[in-house]
Amino acid sequence: MQEFELLNRVFALNASLPPSVTLGPGDDMAALQLATGTSTILVAADSAVEGVHTPLGGDAYDLGRKAVLRNLSDVAAMANARPLAVLACAMIPKGTEPARIWRLFSGVRETAMTWHAPLVGGDTTVVTDQSALCVAVTILATRVDESAPIVTRANALAGDGVYVTGSIGGAWDRTTGLGRHLNFAPRLEVAQSLARLLGTRLHAMIDVSDGLAQDLAHIARASAVTIDLELARVPVAPGWEARLAVAHGEDYELAFTAVGEVPPLLEGVPISRIGTVRAGAGALMLVEGDRSQPATDAGWEHAT
C-alpha cells in the first residue's frame, strides 16, 4: 500500500472533527483554534530514520537536525506561520552508545533553537529488534499575522501563476545518500515575506519534499484545478534535466500559486514562474514545447 493511500484511509475515519480543528489532516500542518478570536495553533509531525532519511551509521546529529528541518519546512509551507516549539521521541536500538543518543538530541535541540522553537518535551524508547536509529518530531507553530489567514494547498485559482523558490533536483545523491537534504535552510523567511507582500494574492503553497511534480499534483487535487507545469521553466540544479529533477524529491523548496506580480528575488532567494493554474479536474500536466501529458508517475512516496 502506498503512503498517501494508507494515510487517507486512516484520516477518512475522522468523519466529524470538533470545531476547534479549523484545518484537518491533508495539508502541511493542521490548525487548531479553541475559541473565536484566540490564537491559531498549527501542528505537524515528521520522522527521520537512519538508512531512509540519512545514511546508515552517519553522525546521529544529522538525523536529529533533519527531523526538525523537515518540520520547519512544513511550517514555511503555511506562509503566515512561525515555529513555536518542538517535541521529540526517539526509538533507540538496544546497545546504542550514549554519545550517539546525545548527538541525536543535540541535533534536534540546536536546530530547533536556531529557528526559535525550543525543545519542550519528548521521550526515548529502547527497542530490541531494530537496528536503525529513529526520531519523530512534532512541531507547533502560530500565525505571524493573527489577522491574516494561513495559506493551504486548497485555494489555487484558475489564472494563478505557479512558482517555485530556489532550484530543483540534486538534493540527495542516489549512491551515497549525501547532499543538501541533510542540511538545508527551511524557507521560513521567504514564505513569511511572500505572505506579507502578496497578502490575499498568495493562494496556495506546499513545501517540495516528495518531488515538485508530486507536490504540485497535491495542490491541483486539493484545489480541484489543473496545473500546467512548463518543464523548460523549472530552475534545475546544475547538471540536472528537468524531467528527472521534478521527480527526484527532498528539495525542501516552496511551490506556490499567486495572482498578479511576484518578485523574482525575495530574502535573497530566487523565485521562478514555472506554470499556470487553469480550471480542470485536479490534474498536473507536464508541458514540453507544444506537448502536454498528465504527470502520473513523477515524484515518489514511501511504499509500506
Ligand SMILES: [Mg+2]
Ligand atoms: Mg510538507
